[in-house]
Each structure stands twice: as structure tokens, then as C-alpha cells.
Amino acid sequence: MAPHDLRRPFKRPAISDQQRRRDLSLLRQKQNRLDAQRRARCLASSVLSFQSEPKPPSQEQSHFELELELEIEPDAEEHQGPATTYDVRQASKLRGTEARRWFAKQLMLPEWMIDVPPNLNTDWYVFARPAGKRCFVVSSNGTTVSRLRNGILLHRFPSALPNGARINNVSRSSQSYCILDCIFHEPDQTYYVIDMVCWAGFSLYECTAEFRFFWLNSKLVEVGVCDTPSTFHKYRFATVPVYNCDQEGLQTAYIGPVPYIKDGLLFYNKHAHYETGNTPLALVWKDENCSEYVIDTDSKGQVPNQQQLVLELQDDGRLATSDDPSVIFGWLNEDFIQKTGLHAGNLLRFAVNDGGLSFVDGKLEKADLQYLGQSNRARAFADSYSKVMFQYIVRHSPLKIEHLFASIGPLGDGDIASHDVEMAA
């Protein structure tokens, strides 16, 4: 029959810190459970969409009363070729060689410009390539991961990209991941975004470069990725100024000031989709004025006396470039292969001897190569034909900036192709 205790809390906070610890733990557990659930659902749905891809369900088959509109998810996999059985979120869980192999195949790799493509001024963009490490930046499940061209993890960090950081109150579908093609520029610790492959779950693989660049510039600004770094946004992202490859654009890209160290020029065909692997629809070109790395250096940073190249040893002893189809530079005989313990798939380093490379009708006919040994283990693939050729001509008769300007023609005027009159009548 005792009446309630009169005493009320006196000079004390109403909530105990212990209760706060409990509550915050529960909150974390709840969030983790939600994440796990989402992960489960997204993995499940992406596998499903991959399997059902060949026969998309038709509306007629559906007797469901809800009259739901079938939503086909933007799905990265569909466009990644048959070799790929993971989507990017699954792949981000891969470790070691598996991860490297997968990522190595995902980037669009520009060929080296060994001759000037036609319609450069109308069909192409040009921009100054930032010096640094080319990488894929993937945001998903509340974290952002960057991987180098060989698949090695560069950074794992929070970012303002959609789903790129675990921020309270902001929950997005894990479907909304992003994949950016970037160059990490060490001096200012910035990711320069040179292309966009996936944005908030929306795939840009099948989009033209023209659209991708437009999308890239508007979306990055929208989410504040280019803002100064903060707790939930560890690295700065920046866009690269892209120009139409006319006289003025080329001039600006070549000598215009940029906040980063230049490493050559990149040329992108406006109409080209994002294609993984080597593509002639994106090209890289360098000279001493716009790059410190025109001629390949060895591991000590010295330019070797002889040009070096890396080729892949095939089953039959042939030495191939990384192109598809590959270009064959020569053979190794079986004795040599056995003696050295090499096997198919090894990447081998060669020097170009004085005999050089001989061409007939623009095709490689003979290469005077000297075996140096196996290549660095970090290499994921052999050199491309265009790279070998670019390095070769740089040493002998380089393609100069004047040649590029010349192919564009005088300011404001088109090249030969532009003289074709469209028959409108």
C-alpha cells in the first residue's frame, strides 16, 4: 500500500549511457540485417535475370491479376559477353586471381593511335588523359571500391556515389550501384572520371560515348561527388574537359592548362558503345609535350636501348598479342619451351633486335625478337598490337601532332569526308 516514490531524477540525464549503448547496438544490428536481406535479394534477382535472359517473359503468358508492368532491370551482365558469369556486385566479392581476371576484362582499353582515323573532327572527342592509374570505381552496398586494370584492389572507401557509403537514413536499393571508369591521379588524390559504365543501376554499356559523357557530367554534379571530401566521401572525384576534336578542341586538349598532370591524349568515337577489352573506337596518342611516358620504361624507370614487348605464349608455341583476334609475332620451339619450363598462357618479355619489325602492305611480316624472360606477375595480359606498333614508330618515325592537325584541316573546315554532299533532294 506504499505510495509511489516521490523522488524524481535530479540533475541527471534522462537516458543512461548504458541504454544508449544498447540502443545503438540494436540500431546497428537492424541496419546490418537490412543490408544482409537486401544483399540476398539482389544477388538472387541478378542470377535470375541472367538465367531468364534468353526468354524474357511475355505479357501474354502472365495471368496475374495485378497487371503489373514488367520491369526489366538494367543489368550489366547482359553486355559483358559470355565469358562473364558474375555481375559487378558478385564480382566485388571475388578475391585474388579470380577478381583480377574478371576486372581485367571489364575496362574498355583504347588502342594506340598508329594512324589517324577518318572523320576525326566530326566523329571524335578528344581530351587530355590524366597521369595515373586507370581503374574501375564501383559503388554498391554502402561502400565504394576501386580496382586497377589488373583487378588489384586500390581503395575501399565511402563516397557520395549512389550507394557508395553507409549513411544513416539514406537507404537505397542495392540495385543502384555505379561503375565508373576512372584514372586515379596521385598528386591531388583525385579520381578523374573518364567514362561512366553504370549509374544508379542504370546501365550505360549500350549508350554512345556522346550520351555517356553528357550523363557523366550531369550526374556527378547532381550527387556532389565532385565536392570536397568529407567523412562519407573520402576521395574527390573530378570530370575531365572533353572537346570535339576540331582544330580548337585538339589545340586546347593538347596545350590547354588542366589541374592534373597530362599523360597523352585520348580520342573517343562519339557513336561507340562502351566495349570491354581493346577497341579501335577509343585511341590513345602521346608525344613528349603532353606526356612524360611516351616511350616505355623498364622497372627502374629507364628507357631501355631496345624496345620491349610482352606476348602471350599459346598452346602451339605461337606468341600472340592481347588483341582479339590476336596478332602473331613469332613462335617458340618446343625444345625451348620444355627447357625453360614455360607453358601456355605465360606472358613473356621480348626485346626487339636490330632487325626490327618488317611490314608488307601494312601487315606485320617479320619480327626480330629476343627472349628476355617472364613478365612481371602483376601483368594481366600481353601488349596489344597497337601498343607495340606505337612504341615502334615512336622510336623510328613518330606520328606527330602536326599530322593530327593536318588530318583535321583548317579551322572550322571539315576533312575530306565532310565534302561529301548529302543528297537532300
Add this chain to the structure above:
Amino acid sequence: MAMEVTQVLLNAQSVDSTVRKHAEESLRQFQEQNLSVFLLSLSGELAGEDKPVDSRKLAGLILKNALDAKEQHRKYELVQRWLALDMGVKTQIKACLLQTLSSPVHDAHSTASQVIAKVAAIELPQKQWPELIGSLLSNIHQVPAHVKQATLETLGYLCEEVSPDVVDQDQVNKILTAVVQGMNANEVNNDVRLAATRALYNALGFSHANFSNDMERDYIMRVVCEATLCPDVKIRQAAFECLVSIASTYYEKLAPYIQEIFNITAKAVREDEEPVALQAIELWSSICDEEIDILEEYGGDFTADSDVPCYYFIKQALPALVPMLLETLLKQEEDQDLDEGAWNLAMAGGTCLGLVARTVGDDIVPLVMPFIEENITKPDWRQREAATYAFGSILEGPSPDKLTSIVNVALNFMLTALTNDPNSHVKDTTAWTLGRIFEFLHGSTVETPIITPANCQQIVTVLLQSMNDAPNVAEKACGALYFLVQGYEDIGSTSPITPFFQEIVKSLLHVTDREDAGESRLRTAAYETLNEVVRCSTDETASMVLQLVPIIMTKLHQTLEAEKLSSDGREKQNELQGLLCGCLQVITQKLGASEPAKYAFMQFADQIMNLFLRVFACRSATVHEEAMLAIGAVAHATGPDFAKYMPELYKYLEMGLQNFEEYQVCAVTVGVVGDICRALDDKVLPYCDGIMTQLLKDLSSNQLHRSVKPPIFSCFGDIALAIGENFEKYLMYAMPMLQSAAELSAHTSGADDEMIEYTNLLRNGILEAYSGIFQGFKNSPKTQLLIPYAPHILQFLDSIYMEKDMDDVVMKTAIGVLGDLADTLGSNAGSLIQQSLSCKDFLNECLSSDDHLIKESAEWAKMAITRAISV
């Protein structure tokens, strides 16, 4: 045996422990051999006027303990045991009890009245002992005052023990009539009048009908108000206790009496003895509580559906109420800050003033400011302290607009007073007031910042200095620092605290090492502040947080090395271990949330886990809970590598899951099992047999606190998601349990708010279990094992949708389950879903929800269903 019972009962109270233990053993044996005879002889002893008072009293106590227990499960057993007793035996016992009420021996009739109430609490709900109340009421008219007193006491206990709905209104009327008559000024015997007043306190809960009747209510109120003027202080106090209870139970009926209530409370506060004056203040605090609740619920608007309107009693009383409360502030006791149990007029008055400020907001400021201005610089410490306390009390409630300019002026004064005031009591209140300023007027939501780059340094310096002051002052300074750093919780990447971080941490650690840190809760306050400093830190100071890890670990290690301790020493040790585990948990959770810091933190993981495992060897629920919480944070940070700790940790998980009594430990352990599942994925498999067995046992136990059951179901989901199709072997146990829980929680009709809330927690747990199971089996060849359960699950979703009382959380989980079911079962589920009664409506409702989490789940479900029915 019956012959000896008197002696055994006396022996059981002997100072000689051998004699006492022997007697206790005999009693235990007696009870086990023949309960009926045992209870009969006890009631006979209690009733025996020739027996010694000590044996009678103990006999009554043992009887009482044979009828009721605190622990729910035990209580249930005792009730069943009593109900199973032979009717004749029970009748005899009850007769003895009623007879004892007439005993002139106070201890005998007073004990009997409590036992009667316990029996009534068991029997009345069973419609047994119908004559009890009638026979009690007939006692009222007996002449001896002690019989009347005992009877009124019995009625009071009875009202306390028995639920109002088992007593007829007719009987309630008779009880109230008897009680109020006993309280009346005509009653000459003060013992009777006091017993009646105390009985009314308990009977108020029975009086809803009577309080709705104007005449009856007027009568009760008149008698209660008169009793507050009785010459006997105990009766005045008891009458005020009744008024306090009336103010909260019948707030909406107070209007006609509020003026008189104010008059009598004002008189009591100013003139009466302290126990009475405290009740008078409490009455106004209770009215504040009511109005704060009402205003919070309705946001200050009158709406048509609001059950209880706000009568703004406090606002109306304000001009008289505030001066009355301010007067009390000057009646401090010299050392009240050093006495944990202190509660006096000044403390109660200040607390009430704080509640008034929360109730009326801005209006209080002009009424209090003159008092503050007049007193804050006076030479008498009482005046300075009262002014400061008044200021601190009104900081919650009024708008920042109203307070900011005042606080800007006051802040410097406070900082100076905290450094220079010669009186420790003033400094204590000053530091507390600074804490209140930071709590309510500093932070990201406050528009005009009180703390600027210009004064931040000074504030930190003064607070850190004060940490060397007397323990009670230092404790308040820690509290102020707690709220200072909390204000920078979501500051972004750069915190104004960063430049002082190292110094703050150093000072707090220094405080924890003070010889006198055990006084005034100082050590606890210092660790809690350290926790908040860590929580609110930014990446800039991550390396310094990391440096704390080895320091706290060393301290924890030292507590584990301590030699044999006294029981008091052990208790203090446990408290310290709890604080240290708590601190490590906060640090782990902080560092675990950022990738680079997490990797740096992992170097300590082995040592930390080793320490926690040693902590489990100590027997203290709080420490276990803290260590368990911390382990959850480590598991989250460690990921799959956590597997290496499992062999050693497992037994403690099992222990935690078996801890029914300290259910918080059990609940926390269930949460940590979830963390571990997510960290280990299928590597948790070897431990699942044991864990699942324990969880299933927990669910079947009626000893375990019900709040732990929903998280256990969610934990099923965590396990299933982690081990996938390996969950197969648990399906036959888990599914029926989920199914019966689902049936129980499908309908809530007639339940109160609390029950509906619990039901929704339960539903959410069940649904999370289903989600985890479906997703776990996804893409397994064994999905067909789940098909037989699908119809029931869909039916469950149907029924909770139809019930229309699920909350947003359940809605999100439920629509997710629909998607999971479709996703995992594919075409097998298609036709079932199409047959479902309400899936379509449910999905459409969720798709158009404003809650983005519901919408997200619904969109996902829509996609999964479309696939399922189109294959």
C-alpha cells in the same frame, strides 16, 4: 508437528545461526511433506491469541510467501498450488485469517490483512470467496477501533492486489462508502482515519464510475481536501498522496477543484512539515506530467478525436505557482549534493519548476528572470545557487529564440562562476546548468550557435579544469562535456573538438584514475563522457581513438588480475569492468564503421576477445551484457575471421541464451548471434545445432521475458540466411513454432496499445524469420521443402493485412516476405499468390506508400511476383 510449530517459528528467528538453520530446514520439510497441514497450522498459529507475537507474525509471512512471488513463473505455480488445495482446508485457513483481523495485537491483524488480500487476489478472479467483501464490510460497523482499522487496511491491500474488473460496481460502491466514511472528520480515531485514507489511495483505481458522478466525486474530493488539514501529519501526508494520485488518474475531472487544490498546496508548501510539503509539490509535478503528455500527443492542437483535452491548469496557475516554487529553491540542505538519497524541498521545487517550463514554454522566462538577476550575485551562496538552479531548470521548454540572447549573456558568467565561486554547491549547479545549455541549445538543429570558434576553447578549458574539482562538481563537468561533444555529433568531417581531442581524452582518463572517483558516480560519468567523445569523433581523430584501445584494454586486464576481493570490492570491480567493456564496445563500433580505421583496429582483435572471454568468468549480469554487446561489435568489424574465436566463445553464447532471469543478457546474446551469423556466413554452421536448440528452448519457456521472443524469431532468419539450405534440418522444429506464433499474432482484437505494439514486434520477428529462410534456400535444389509452408504464410499475410493494425515496420517486412516467397518458390508460388485474397491490394497499398523502405520492398516484391507468375 503442529504442537511444535510455535517453537520452530521462534527458533527460525533465533540469533544462533545453527538453531535458525535447523528450524528453517524443519519448516521446509514440513511444507514438502504435507502442504495442507503446514498451511493450516500456520494459519492456526497466526490466529492464536495465546501465541507469542513473533511466531504469529512469521507464520503470517510464510503464509503470504506461499501465495505469491515476484517472479512470474513461480507466482503462477503458487497460484495453481493454492487452487488445487482441498476446499475444506482452504475454508479453515480463510476463517482463521478473518478471525485474526479482530485481534488486538497489531502485528497479527496487520499481517492477516495482507494474507487475506493475497488469497483474494487468487480467488476473486476465479469467482471464489464471494462472501469476503461482505464480511469485511460488516466488520466496519464493529465497535473496537482496531477491528475497524484492520478491516480498512485489508480493503486497501485488497484494492492493491485485485484487478478492478473482478469486483462488482455494487461492491466497489460499498467499499468506497466505507473507506470515505472512515476518512471523514467525524472519525475520532486517527488510526482508523489513517487506515481509511491509505485504503482510499489504493481504491482510487476502482473508482472510475464514482468519479464520473458529480455528487460522489464532490463528496470524495471534499473529504480528501479536508483530510489535508487534519492535525495528524501522517493523515495530511496520506491525503496529499491521494490528491497526487487523483491528479494523474482523474486529470480531466480536476477543473472544479483546481483553485482549492492550489490554495491548500500553497499553504502546505510554505507552512507544513517537509513530507507533506513534498507531496504538495509533487501534485503540481504530476499535473505537469499529464499536460506534457497531452500536449505532446496532440501537438498543442485541439482535435476532435483527442480523448483528454488540455485544461492548461499550469498556465493558469503560473503567476502564483512560479513564485511559490522559487521560494523553495532557497531551502537547500548544506550537503545535499553528497547524499545520493537526498530529496528535499529545494530539489523537488526545482524539479517541478523544470516541468512547469516544459509545460508552458516561453511564458515562464519573464517570471523567473527577475529572481535570477536579483540573486545570482548575492554574497549568500544559497541565493546564488537558487538563482543558478532556477536558470538551469527553465532551459528545457522555452524556444531557443527566447533563450539564446539570455544564454549568450549568462554563458560567460557561468564559466567564471564554475572557476571562481568559493562554494562547491554553487559550482555543482553551475556545471549542471552548463550541461543543460549544451543539451538544449547547442547542436546541429539549433539555428544560432551558442558555441563559436571564439569561446569553444575557453569552455573546454574551464570544463577540463573543473574535472579536478570535488567529485560532485567534476561529475557535472563531465556531464556538461558529454552534451558539448554530442552537439557536434553530425558535424561532418571537421569537428571543432578536434584540436582539444587529445587533451579531453587525457583529462577524462585522469578522472577515472582519481582516488575518489567512486564518489558521486564520477568514474561512471567520466567513462560515459569518454564514450560520447568517441562516438562523436571524426576521421581526423580516428588514430587517437585507436590509441585508446590498448589503454582501455590494459585497464580491463588489471581488473581481471585483481587478487581476492571483499564482496563490496567485487561489486565495484564488476561495475568498472562493465564500464570498460562498454567503452571498448563504443570504440569498436566506431572504428568498425570506417574501413581504414577498421583494419588498424583489427590488430587488437585477438587481445580484446581474449579479455572478454575472461570477463565471462566473472559473475555479473551487467558485465556479461556489456561484454556481449562489445563482442557483437567485434564480430561485425572482423567478418569471416571471427570464426577463430568461436570454439571458445560458444559456451558463453550458450550460457547467455540460457539466462532467463537476467533476460537483458539473453536478449543481447540473441542479437550477437545475429551479428555472428552475418560475420561468418556458412562458417557458423558447426555451432547451429547448439544455438538452434537453445533458441527453440527459449521460445517454449514461459519463464523467459516475452520481449526476447520477437528477436529470437528474427535470429532464425539470420541463421537461415547464413547457412542456406543447411537450415533444412531445423525446418521441422522452427516452422511449426513460427506457424503457431503467427496464428497467435494474427489478430489483436480487443488488445490494448501495449499489446498491439508487442504483437507487431512479434509479427516482425516471425516475418524476418520467413524472409531469411526463403532467401537462404534460394537457388537450392531443396526449395520444394518450403512449398508446403507457403499457403499458411500467405494466409498469415492476408490476415494481418485484413486486421489493419500493422505498423510500418511490419508492413515493410511483410511485403518483403511476399517477394521472397515468390522469388524462391518461383512458378510453384504463382498460383498460390494469385489465389490469395489480399495480396494485390496489399502490394498496391505498399507501392503507393510514402515510406521509402516499404516502397522499396514492394517494388522488389512486384518484380519477384511478376517473374514467378510468368514462368
